[in-house]
Amino acid sequence: xxxxxxxAAAQTAPATNSIPGPQxxxxxxxxxxxxxxxxxxxxxxxxxxxxxxxxxxxxxxxxPGMIVNCWxxxxxxxxxxIEAIEGDHxxxxxxxxxxxxxxxxxxxxxxxxGMDGVAGVTQPGIQPGETxxxxxxxxxxxxxxxxxxxxxxxQMALGMQGFFVIHPREPRPADLRVDxxxxxxxxxWFVPPGGATPDPMVMTDFNLFTLNSRAWPxxxxxxxxxxx
Numbered sequence: 770x771x772x773x774x775x776x777a778a779a780q781t782a783p784a785t786n787s788i789p790g791p792q793x794x795x796x797x798x799x800x801x802x803x804x805x806x807x808x809x810x811x812x813x814x815x816x817x818x819x820x821x822x823x824x825x826x827x828x829x830x831x832x833p834g835m836i837v838n839c840w841x842x843x844x845x846x847x848x849x850x851i852e853a854i855e856g857d858h859x860x861x862x863x864x865x866x867x868x869x870x871x872x873x874x875x876x877x878x879x880x881x882x883g884m885d886g887v888a889g890v891t892q893p894g895i896q897p898g899e900t901x902x903x904x905x906x907x908x909x910x911x912x913x914x915x916x917x918x919x920x921x922x923x924q925m926a927l928g929m930q931g932f933f934v935i936h937p938r939e940p941r942p943a944d945l946r947v948d949x950x951x952x953x954x955x956x957x958w959f960v961p962p963g964g965a966t967p968d969p970m971v972m973t974d975f976n977l978f979t980l981n982s983r984a985w986p987x988x989x990x991x992x993x994x995x996x997x
Contacts, residue, residue, distance in 0.1 A: 798936035801850050802951050804989040805981045809849035817860035817904065818853055822873065824895075824917075824929065825866040831979060832987040837958075838966040839928035839982065840867055846982045847954045848915070848931030855910040855938040861903045863895060867924070870894025873903065874918040875933060880905040888919035910937040912952065926969035928982055930954060948997035953980050 801808060811820050827841035842848025853859055863873050872895055874886035884905045888894040895901045916930040932952045940946075956979050959971035980988050 797940065798852075798854070799947055799950050801852055801932065801934050802949060802991075803847075803850045803932065803981065804951060804953060804991060805983045805987070806845060806847060806952075807849045809843070809851050811853075814860060816858060818857050819860045819862070820851055821862045821864070822848065822915075822931075823864045823866060824871050824873075825864075826868075827928065829928065829982050830987065831977065831982065832984045835984075835987075836965060837960055840924060841928045841982075842931055846928030846930075848929070850932040850934060850952055851915070852934050852936065853907055854936050855907050857907045857935075859903075859905060859907060863901045863903065865895045865897055865899055865901075867929075868897055870896050870919055871917045871924060871929070872901075872919045873915050875903075875905075875913065875915055877911070877913045878905075878933065878935075879908045886918055888917075894919045907935050910935045923969045926958075927967055928956070949991075949993050951991055954982070955980060956982065 809820050809822070811818050813819065822842045823844075824842055825840070825844070827839045827844060827846050829837050829839045829841070829846050831837050839846045851861075861873070865871050870888060870893075872886040872888045872892060875884070880903075882891055884903050885891045886903070892901070911934075913933045913935065914930055915933050917924040932954070934952065957975035958967045958977040958979065959975050960967050960977055962976075977984060983989070
């Protein structure tokens with residue numbers, strides 16, 4: 770019962786497509802840079818660091834003038850990067866305007882079985898118009914990802930994935946700290962010539978290669994200073 774919330778109630782959620790401002794001195798880690806993407810804002814709710822994901826069809830500009838019909842989260846593919854700290858308790862609302870049932874699986878992360886997001890195994894699929902709530906404690910640190918475990922061949926092939934970065938509770942030693950931390954998804958696609966929708970049935974004969982769902986000359990530069 771507590772896993773499910775009405776779609777109507779979720780409409781009061783704040784917008785999730787904004788990009789957070791620069792790092793403040795209160796942030797105990799180097800924020801992730803997701804080129805051609807963003808990080809997901811959060812709020813505190815009942816002691817949980819709370820995020821909101823909207824799984825939905827997305828029109829993504831792979832390169833200037835090339836618009837591709839994808840699926841993603843919060844209006845983008847890959848979805849916005851989720852950042853938190855080891856030991857945080859997180860709550861993640863997932864809305865599903867995509868036209869079929871979906872879930873969110875937290876790839877490589879230690880979570881309770883009921884929160885693992887595998888349709889037909891650990892939960893029912895989230896039907897279009899429904900909202901599911903995932904709650905768990907972050908018991909490790911590292912760079913992970915989120916993606917569906919429902920009709921994976923189609924949903925992931927159309928761009929449904931995002932980074933989930935858990936920063937360590939204890940700061941890294943000075944000689945291991947980084948100045949800039951970039952996250953980039955590599956993906957191959959087959960978009961029929963003259964078309965705009967990827968064919969998920971193509972497994973090897975791809976015709977596009979993207980970095981965070983962008984292809985040159987649409988890829989953002991990785992900006993660093995000398996000696997970083």
